[in-house]
Amino acid sequence: MAEIFVGTCSWTDRALVTSGWYPRGQRDAEGRLRYYAERFGVVEADSPYYALPSPRTARLWAERTPGGFRFDVKAFSLLTGHPTRPAALPADLRAAFTRGRATDPGLLDEVWARYAEAVEPLRRAGRLGTVLFQYPPSLAPGPRSEAVVSASRERARGWPFAVEFRHPGWWQGDREHATAALLTDLDATAVAVDTAQGLPTSMPPVTPATTSRLAVVRFHGRSPHWGTGSKEDRFRHVYTERELTPWLPRIRALADRTDRVHVLFNNCCADAAVTAADTMRRLLGGTVPHQVSRRVDFRGCPAS
DSSP: OOEEEEEESOSSOHHHHHHTOSOTTOOSHHHHHHHHHHHOSEEEEOHHHHSOOOHHHHHHHHHTSOTTOEEEEEOOGGGGTOOOOGGGSOGGGGGGEETTEESSTTHHHHHHHHHHHHHHHHHHTTOEEEEEEEEOTTOOSSHHHHHHHHHHHHHTTTSOEEEEEOSGGGGSTTHHHHHHHHHHHTTOEEEEEEOOSSSTTOOOOOOOOOOSSEEEEEEOOOOTTTTSSOHHHHHOOOOOHHHHTTHHHHHHHHHHHSSEEEEEEOOOSTTHHHHHHHHHHHHTTOOOOOOOOOOOOOTTOOOO
C-alpha cells in the first residue's frame, strides 16, 4: 500500500496566519514553513498560481523542509487559461500582455520557461510532489479542450503532472471513462475533489488512479456557495468526522493502486484546514503530533 500524506493547500493563507495556529516566535516566513513541516508531510504551494515564483524562493522552501517533505506546486494562472493580472508577470514581460491577453506570441513560451526554472530547485532537491494544473470551469470537455491539456503536458514533459478539472462534465456519466483514459495516456495524475453536492457546479467525487506514481485528493469544503461568491464564501467550511469517514475507503483504494497519495485540505477558514487534516490523518491511522486545540472564529466561520 502507498504512503498517504495529509496536508493543506497553503501554509501562508492569511486566514491561517491570523488564526493563531502558528506559535509566537514562528510567524515569520521561515518559522511558519518549518513549523508546518514538523506536523505534515505535504503542502500545496498556491502562490505560484498568482504570480510567477523565483528559483530563490523554491530553494528556500527546499532548505527549510526535511528530506521526505513534498510540495505540490500550482501552475501559474496564465498557463491554465485563468484571468491573469499584468502585475502578476515580471516587469519586463508586462508590455507583451494587455487587457488580459498575450499580445506577443513569444510571451507564453517565456512564461513557461521561467516557471520551469522556478520549480526546478524543488525537483533537484527531491521535494517536488507534482505540478498541479487546475483548469477553469470554462474548459468544458471536448476535442479542443483535450488538445489544450495535451499541449500543456507536452510542454511539461519530464515533470510530474496533475490535472484538476472544474467543469463537472469531465467526470459525469460515460465521460468519466474517456477522461480517465485521456489522463492515463498523458501520464497525468487525475485530481479527485470533495465539494458540496447538488449544485450546478458540483464536482463528482470520483477517484480514478491514472498514474501508478501518485494520486491526489483535494478537499474544498462543502460550502453552498461553491462556484460563486468570494474565495471566503466558496471555501468556508469546517469538516466533521461524519463527512470525512466515507472518503477513507476511497483513499485507501487509491493507495492500493499508486505509490503515494496526497490528501490536501483547501477549506481556508481560520485553522479549519489544518484541523481537518489532523482529523483525516487520525482517521487513516497516521501519527498525529500533539497539538493544543483552539477555538477560533474568523469572519463568521463556525469555531472548530
